Amino acid sequence: xxxxxxxxxxxxxxxxxxxxxxxxxxxxxxxxxxxxxxxxxxxxxxxxxxxxxxxxxxxxxxxxxxxxxxxxxxxxxxxxxxxxxxxxxxxxxxxxxxxx
Amino acid sequence: xxxxxxxxxxxxxxxxxxxxxxxxxxxxxxxxxxxxxxxxxxxxxxxxxxxxxxxxxxxxxxxxxxxxxxxxxxxxxxxxxxxxxxxxxxxxxxxxxxxxxxxxxxxxxxxxxxxxxxxxxxxxxxxxxxxxxxxxxxxxxxxxxxxxxxxxxxxxxxxxxxxx
Numbered sequence: 001x002x003x004x005x006x007x008x009x010x011x012x013x014x015x016x017x018x019x020x021x022x023x024x025x026x027x028x029x030x031x032x033x034x035x036x037x038x039x040x041x042x043x044x045x046x047x048x049x050x051x052x053x054x055x056x057x058x059x060x061x062x063x064x065x066x067x068x069x070x071x072x073x074x075x076x077x078x079x080x081x082x083x084x085x086x087x088x089x090x091x092x093x094x095x096x097x098x099x100x
Numbered sequence: 101x102x103x104x105x106x107x108x109x110x111x112x113x114x115x116x117x118x119x120x121x122x123x124x125x126x127x128x129x130x131x132x133x134x135x136x137x138x139x140x141x142x143x144x145x146x147x148x149x150x151x152x153x154x155x156x157x158x159x160x161x162x163x164x165x166x167x168x169x170x171x172x173x174x175x176x177x178x179x180x181x182x183x184x185x186x187x188x189x190x191x192x193x194x195x196x197x198x199x200x201x202x203x204x205x206x207x208x209x210x211x212x213x214x215x216x217x218x219x220x221x222x223x224x225x226x227x228x229x230x231x232x233x234x235x236x237x238x239x240x241x242x243x244x245x246x247x248x249x250x251x252x253x254x255x256x257x258x259x260x261x262x263x264x
Binding site for chain 1 (some may be wrong): 102104105108112115116119120122123128131132135138139142145146148149150151153154157158161162165166169170173174176177179183184189190192193194196197198200201204205208209224225229230232233234237238241242245248249251252253255256259260262
C-alpha cells in the first residue's frame with residue numbers, strides 16, 4: 001500500500017509545475033491549462049485524504065471542484081476569444097488597459 | 101516491493117513528465133495533448149485510491165469535455181505568433197516553483213496523517229455511496245452548483261458573441 005505522503009508530495013510537485021506555467025508562459029491558453037493542472041493536483045490531495053481517512057466527503061468536494069473547473073474553463077476561454085478578437089494576440093503582457 | 105507501489109512510481113514519473121511537457125512545450129496543441137495524458141494518469145491514480153466514480157468523471161469531464169473545448173478554441177484562434185522567451189524570467193519562475201514545491205512537500209509530509217488507511221469497505225467510492233453523500237450532506241452546494249453552471253453558460257454565450 002502506498003503511503004499517504006507519496007500522494008501528497010506528488011500533488012505538491014504537480015501544483016508547483018502548474019505555478020511555473022502560470023508565472024512564465026506568455027500564452028493565455030497555456031496559462032488556463034496550467035490552472036487546470038493545479039486544480040487537478042488539489043483534487044488528487046482530496047481523493048488521497050478521502051481514501052486514507054475513510055470518508056466520502058473528499059470525493060464529493062472533488063465533484064464540486066470539477067463543476068467549478070468546467071465553469072472556469074468555459075468563462076476563461078470565452079474571455080480569451082473576446083480578447084483575441086480585440087487585440088489579435090494571446091500575450092497577457094499586452095493586456096494593460098487597467099495598468100496604472 | 102508491493103505491486104501497487106511500483107505502479108504508483110511508474111504513474112508518478114509519467115505524470116510529472118507530462119505536466120512538465122504541458123508547461124515547457126512550445127506548440128499549444130502539444131501542450132493540450134500532454135495535458136490530456138496528465139489527466140488520464142490522474143484518473144488512474146483516482147481508481148487506485150478506491151474512487152472509481154471520480155476516475156470515470158475525470159476522464160469524461162476533464163479529458164473529454166474540457167479538453168475538447170480547449171482544442172476547439174486553439175483551432176478557432178489558430179495562434180501562429182511565436183511566444184517570446186525570456187531566460188531570466190523562466191529561471192525566476194522555476195526557482196519560485198521549486199521553493200513552493202519544497203515547502204509544500206515539507207509541510208504535507210510533516211502532518212500527523214494516518215499511516216495505515218482505513219480498511220475500505222466493498223462499497224467505498226461506489227456511485228451509490230457518492231450519491232448518498234451528495235444528496236444528503238451536500239444538497240445545498242449541489243443546487244448552487246447548478247446555478248453556477250447556468251451562469252457560466254449564459255456568460256460564455258454573452259462573452260463570445262460577436263458584437264453587432
